[in-house]
Amino acid sequence: MERERRLLWTAITGLAMVGYLLVPDSPALNGWLVTGYKTVFGCVAGGALVAGALTRRPRAMTGWLIFGVGIIANALGALVSDVYSKALGQAGYPNIADLFWLTLYPSLFLGLAVLIRARGTARDWASMVDALILASGLGLLSWVFLMVPVRSDHTLHTVGQVIVLAYPVGDIMVLVMLLHLVLSGGVRNASFWLVCASMGLFLAGDLSWATLSQLSLVTPDLVSRLLDLVFLLAYTTFAFAAWHPTVGALSRRGTVKPPRLSLPQLALLTAATMIAPTVLAFQVASGAVTNGVAIVIGSVASFGLVVARMTQLVRQVERQADELTALARRDPLTGLANRRAWFDDLPDALARSARSGEPVTVAMLDLDHFKAYNDGRGHQAGDQLLKGAASAWSGELRAVDHLARYGGEEFIVFLPGAGADRASEAIERLRAVTPNDQTFSAGLAVWDGLETSDELIGRADRALYAAKANGRNRTEVSGVEKAGRASSDRA
Structure with a gap:
């Protein structure tokens, strides 16, 4: 109808x-x-x-x-x-x-x-700048071929000239808004x-x-x-x-x-910026430059707007680069830092510890029997467990601690200013808030001040495997400070 x-x-x-x-x-x-x-x-x-x-x-x-x-x-x-x-x-x-x-x-x-x-x-702002670039070029044409002849018309009084000039000015104003709407x-x-x-x-x-x-x-x-x-x-x-x-x-x-430029837009903007030099060339060829000031203003306006547009594009590229860098360092499932970010940040953290003289502990955590949990309840439930554990553990750690997902069901945490005892206490707090009554095994390694970050992580990893071999749901400390610590068995 x-x-x-x-x-x-x-x-x-x-x-x-x-x-x-x-x-x-x-x-x-x-x-x-x-x-x-x-x-x-x-x-x-x-x-x-x-x-x-x-x-x-x-x-x-x-x-x-x-x-x-x-x-x-x-x-x-x-x-x-x-x-x-x-x-x-x-x-x-x-x-x-x-x-x-x-x-x-x-x-x-x-x-x-x-x-x-x-x-x-x-x-x-990108579409507004594009609209202004196009309008500035067309505005120069309007000035040279429509407005200047009106100003030279001595049969019109001043008010009359203003009224007649208002028509092309109005057209340019409407054109800017129309281009803004379209772009x-x-x-x-x-x-x-x-x-x-x-x-x-x-x-x-x-x-x-x-x-x-x-x-x-x-x-x-x-x-x-x-x-x-x-x-x-x-x-x-x-x-x-x-x-x-x-x-x-x-x-x-x-x-x-986003302030991108398509090929048709680029062609239009290029044509608009070429209007001023084209008008100048036309007037030079005709033997007299009669609109030099207008051409200069049009050229400066077009150049300034093009610089503004390019600045927007550069900033957009920089923002996208920052976003890609952040995504590359972030685990998409849990939102924690990923393994790459961990390996980038740990050497700097060890260097700060060497300057301050404070102890540093690295702990590796592995959810117990995660494969059985995943197979029995489904991969979606497994993903929810990983996300829930990451969220719960983050809430129990200090602002200076650094928790990351190492891979699969393994996590790793960097504990600055904490020796074996304080680190073990922190791990037990994490054990208490692990969701769905799940347990995890943990291996701790206190930095000796000389070893590399890879060596430190290797010791923590060996301690983790020792915890798993000794019955799981427990924490093992690597090296001379080793002190096996079993938690209450919830498995």
């Missing part, structure tokens, strides 16, 4: 736009019928947009209402212009109608800002693409009118109406975006994309 309704309204609006081409421009009516037709069309489309937002009630509804206000004001501009010039007989351009036409730009800008904020991508993350559904299409139509229509104006071309009535149709289509497309079933999902919060 929803699809049939959309097809019906598409057909109706299509016929209405074709009807605009057929409206007679009778001299007797002095163009009022044509003006009235497109004004009513635009106001109905703007009203439909507002009605769609109020009916669908998306999260960014304020933005949609702002869009509607801008479209209705823009549509009324033609009627106000005719009333001012034809009914009141006031000559001169620009006039009060420009206030209505210009309302479209801040409305589109603010509406897009609200939508981007609702999508959670307002802080996507950032978030949902891209039918409503999203309808919004983008409507914005693109508005910008294309403005560019066409500005180009014809600068070339001082007299536009036939048919060409003028075809250009009007571009704006009427933009109004209609926005209304369809507001009524589309996907409009609610459009403002759903999305994930900010």
Whole structure:
């Protein structure tokens, strides 16, 4: 039913736009019928947009209402212009109608800002920098070929020049926000693409009118109406975006994309940064550099933005490198340091112990009968035991102690400032909190101040095997300080 309704309204609006081409421009009516037709069309489309937002009630509804206000004001501009010039007989351009036409730009800008904020991508600085790079290049073209001729037009007073210049400035502002929306993350559904299409139509229509104006071309009535149709289509497309079933999902919060660069993005950014030197080369070839200051500003802006973009990419690479380093040193199951991290950190810890003169003990722990536990209860239960033991043991150790997963069901702990007795007491605390009534065997080795880290671990490993050979669920101490210590048998 929803699809049939959309097809019906598409057909109706299509016929209405074709009807605009057929409206007679009778001299007797002095163009009022044509003006009235497109004004009513635009106001109905703007009203439909507002009605769609109020009916669908998306999260960014304020933005949609702002869009509607801008479209209705823009549509009324033609009627106000005719009333001012034809009914009141006031000559001169620009006039009060420009206030209505210009309302479209801040409305589109603010509406897009609200939508981007609702999508959670307002802080996507990478897409914002990309948008500014593209807009700075296009802005330079707009300045050289559209704005400078207006500033040189002495038939316009200062206020008139400001009003006329406001149109290309507004286009650039809207373009920045549109590019930010397109390049950032978030949902891209039918409503999203309808919004983008409507914005693109508005910008294309403005560019066409500005180009014809600068070339001082007299536009036939048919060409003028075809250009009007571009704006009427933009109004209609926005209304369809507001009524589309996907409009609610459009403002759903999305994930900010990492500041990567795709090949199409890189090509666009490269083209944008080449605009300034291309304009300079064009003016040098023509025999005079008339926009040197603007070209310098455009070049500096593009270069600065490219440096900012590259800085983002470098920082992203550094963050990813740090994350990979952390992952390489972390056991994915238990969250403890892994064997690699242990072997990296132990030599430094022994060097600190040698300087301080404090004792250092290494203990190796092995869960008893873990294979039988794993086979009897399943691998998932075995994984839960490993994670539970790691968590429980970590809570009983000091902040200076260093627990790591050595491999399989084996763990190793470094106990600085602890001799054989204190280390054995610490191991017994771990034994008491081991989950699921499981037991473990442990081997301790106190550093003699001379042996390497590998030799120290080797002694602790031999003590562990001695504990297992002597009945498990006990702690054995290696070397001259050996003092077998059996705990209460819970096996």
